[in-house]
Amino acid sequence: MSTQSRQETADAPHWSAYGPLDLHPILVHTMEAFNEHGYHGTSVRDIAGRVGVTVPALYYHYENKQALLATLLETSMKDVLDRCRAAAAEAGDEPLPRFCAMVESIVLYMANRKGLAFLDTEIRSLEPGNRARYVALRDYLEHMLLDTVEAGIARGVFTTPIPADAVRAVLIMCQGVANWYRADGPLTAAQIAERHVLLSLGTVGHPGAVDGLAGIPSRRRTAPPRQRPNPEGRP
Amino acid sequence: MSTQSRQETADAPHWSAYGPLDLHPILVHTMEAFNEHGYHGTSVRDIAGRVGVTVPALYYHYENKQALLATLLETSMKDVLDRCRAAAAEAGDEPLPRFCAMVESIVLYMANRKGLAFLDTEIRSLEPGNRARYVALRDYLEHMLLDTVEAGIARGVFTTPIPADAVRAVLIMCQGVANWYRADGPLTAAQIAERHVLLSLGTVGHPGAVDGLAGIPSRRRTAPPRQRPNPEGRP
DNA sequence: AGGGATCGACTGAACGGTCGATAAGCGGGA
DNA sequence: TCCCGCTTATCGACCGTTCAGTCGATCCCT
Incomplete structure (x- = not known):
């Protein structure tokens, strides 16, 4: 938490440097689902299942699909x-x-x-x-x-x-x-x-x-x- | 039979020649729907509506979506x-x-x-x-x-x-x-x-x-x- | 020539299931 | 006490697919 995130706000990391993907877990699993089945081929239930929560939890964090x-x-x-x-x-x-x-x-x-x-x-x-x-x-x-x-x-x-x-x-x-x-x-x-x-x-x-x-x-x-x-x- | 279909089999048109798209109307409208909304974003009802028939008519000609x-x-x-x-x-x-x-x-x-x-x-x-x-x-x-x-x-x-x-x-x-x-x-x-x-x-x-x-x-x-x-x- | 049988192309109605989205409630930390 | 993060339960709409039946054209048999 100290050395890595220090550079992120004040001083962006070099353009060729790639750490682990820093994204909300919901977004990570959504990304994977969309990549596997496409937007319309992915249900919000599938996303919720991957994240490990129920469907309304998604709607608490994001307005909609x-x-x-x-x-x-x-x-x-x-x-x-x-x-x-x-x-x-x-x-x-x-x-x-x-x-x-x-x-x-x-x-x-x-x-x-x-x-x-x-x-x-x-x-x-x-x-x-x-x-x-x-x-x-x-x-x-x-x-x-x-x-x-x-x-x-x-x-x-x-x-x-x-x-x-x-x-x-x-x-x-x-x-x-x-x-x-x-x-x-x-x-x-x-x-x-x-x-x-x-x-x-x-x-x-x-x-x-x-x-x-x-x-x-x-x-x-x-x-x-x-x-x-x-x-x-x-x- | 006709002069057109004779050319298609025996003598294909030149590779750079493009006539009007020769495709079953169902396929034409399906193509347009898929291009607009994607495969999963298109319903068979939408396709049938574009073609101007009911849904089972599609299933008569093609096994499924x-x-x-x-x-x-x-x-x-x-x-x-x-x-x-x-x-x-x-x-x-x-x-x-x-x-x-x-x-x-x-x-x-x-x-x-x-x-x-x-x-x-x-x-x-x-x-x-x-x-x-x-x-x-x-x-x-x-x-x-x-x-x-x-x-x-x-x-x-x-x-x-x-x-x-x-x-x-x-x-x-x-x-x-x-x-x-x-x-x-x-x-x-x-x-x-x-x-x-x-x-x-x-x-x-x-x-x-x-x-x-x-x-x-x-x-x-x-x-x-x-x-x-x-x-x-x-x- | 006429009467059934067959066929291709299609329709109306409906099946069980899934969709995106929401209302209402609950537990726990500040 | 209050709000954050989440739950259970449920909404109506829509999904892909199927079944049984219709209707006109064509065929065969007499």
Whole structure:
């Protein structure tokens, strides 16, 4: 309670650091149920059963079933957005490393928070108001990335003639990681993130990308010490 | 019997030709309902209402609700697979044009058959047996594309060091077209397909891709003079 | 040509069960 | 005493599915 939560309020943890999921037990079990059967395929009785309480207990904490989904999706989107912003800030204004950091942060989220990221498939079940707020956050993320790519094009470091399409494609393939990633798979989240940085560079037309990882500046090429990385540089 | 059904069996229409959706009215309305509310969010009463019949009429034609979804998904997957195979066959064995044709055919399907392609998000609601058959078809498509990319790598026309990841990313971003494409949007399906060929080439590391469309051999760069047209072509 | 039998396509009514949600009450800590 | 967190009991609506029957078209047998 002392060392971990100390950083959470005053000083957010590094964008690449992932501790255990810190979420209300109700939300955790709701997330799992929604991921297994979808929003409409999950009953509030099923959720209550997983949590180990009765149905009205859920309604004491959350207004209704829809609020559970909205809370989960908004929490998730804000988290990935914050991490991506932090990654961009840390990388600076140079478009190439900035783009790489943003993609890396997004893919890391999709893998390390797969349970939350996968819920993205349930936006259709959001009521209009909730969906509008969620989409606005997602659009903001897309614009952030697009600005970086266009800056890179102006500097000649990216060459795609269709930056908007490229950015959308990049985000879709990052989001796709949440669909197929398995924690017990052959690759770590960090490795997958690194690979997707390479793939994304190809998609936006970075001339060095066709040579593999050769021409790409990176902070660390191999796996970092996984446990408790302390924030470096500027917070 | 008729001239139409003769072509369907003996001589399939060209892989890039899309007439009006030829599907049982029950399936059409089921598709629309599933796309609006998802499988579990759609009631058979809703489907029956859209079709304009009573509920038991549905059960006369299809065993149950699950069979409706399974039929739709399998029909869709087989169609895109057939079209992709036809595109590959027409393009020949040279990896570069073969890859381009395959991606183009897939994206064309995602746009022109968006309603069916979008149902892909409902695979979770398939019972295990149905899902296994669907996934097998999708895996086959992925292997077809992977073989082509690896052949291209052997020939030096693609340079990605991670062909399996690249192919998965390409397919995901093609599938993603079904999520955002709008028939009344600024781009035609053919234009979107062309752009995604370029994006895909970047993703698999084709050296010419960073120069835009310059280095890519194409059958037709601009507006489609569709040869071999059923008068049912594009408006 | 006429009369039954058969068939495909469909309807009306209803089955048992589950859904999301709520009212009212209860125990225990401050 | 009061409120927080939860319970038991229950609401009406809706769920997927089925049964028995209807109705017109087509077929076979005379």
